[in-house]
Amino acid sequence: MIESPLHCTLSTPEETAELATDIAGALGPGDCLLLEGPIGAGKTHFARHLIQSLQDHPEDVPSPTFTLVQTYDVPAAELWHADLYRLTSLDEVEELGLLSAFDDCITLIEWPDRLEELTPTHALHLTFSLDPDGEDARRLTLQWSDEKWLPLMERIFP
Template identity: 65%
Template sequence: MSAPDAPLCRSLDLPDPQATADLAARLGARLQPGDVLLLEGPIGAGKTHFARSLIQSLLTEPEDVPSPTFTLVQVYDTEKGEIWHADLYRLTGPDEAVELGLTEAFETAICLIEWPDRLGDLVPPGAAHLTFTATGEDSRALTLRLTDPRPDLLEFLRDI
């Protein structure tokens, strides 16, 4: 058995955008307020597609889910509570993340954070790291790393 703070990793091949969307919906069904997903990878790796798919899977009424590249944060109301989708690419430091209200949202909302390196040491303990890599025109590789996951997220990691 791993120590509680040892990361648990799983690597997956996602052959097409639908496979990415399906995984996002399956993970979204397990999330609850206080869960933070750090979406890592270069531009075009699939972070925003994954986030959109997850958000759309939890909305009771379909709505447009734009990239928050220019707005920095988009907030959605769902039956599970608020979902915060943040794109921190344009931030210059962690203080700007605090100004956006992200540190409070980490405790009360489901948070999907693109470009989480901009958080510096504000990354909450227990955040899930999802690293995307383009492996072809439509295919992606995903490495999912959890540290101290809740039991249902651990079960999810084992089941995928």
């Protein structure tokens, strides 16, 4: 049986977009992806392609750097894309409505370390890092504790 964590290399931005599209098709209400990694690692690139692949008419997907949250209506669910880099307090997590979104919506969260003890335990963690082998290569680690992610992981990494 496949086990957490899994590691892979994303050699180009296109490979990252392809993985995002593959994962997108499996998501529904209550699915949370925590996108970790340093500035420029590819978190927004991944989220943008994931969101656009779910839209009937792909729109611009701006980085939610200043708004903290952008929401989208896609056929599968309401989708929230958050960048918590500028979160000022844990109270703001509830004020933004994120706690209920974790259970009811698809949520994509950049800088999820800001959530501290509010981190949803049912989330899939994706940690992006730069790859010394090339400017356009990224390493990705996928981790989960909720078994609901197993079928998707087995399909993506057969």
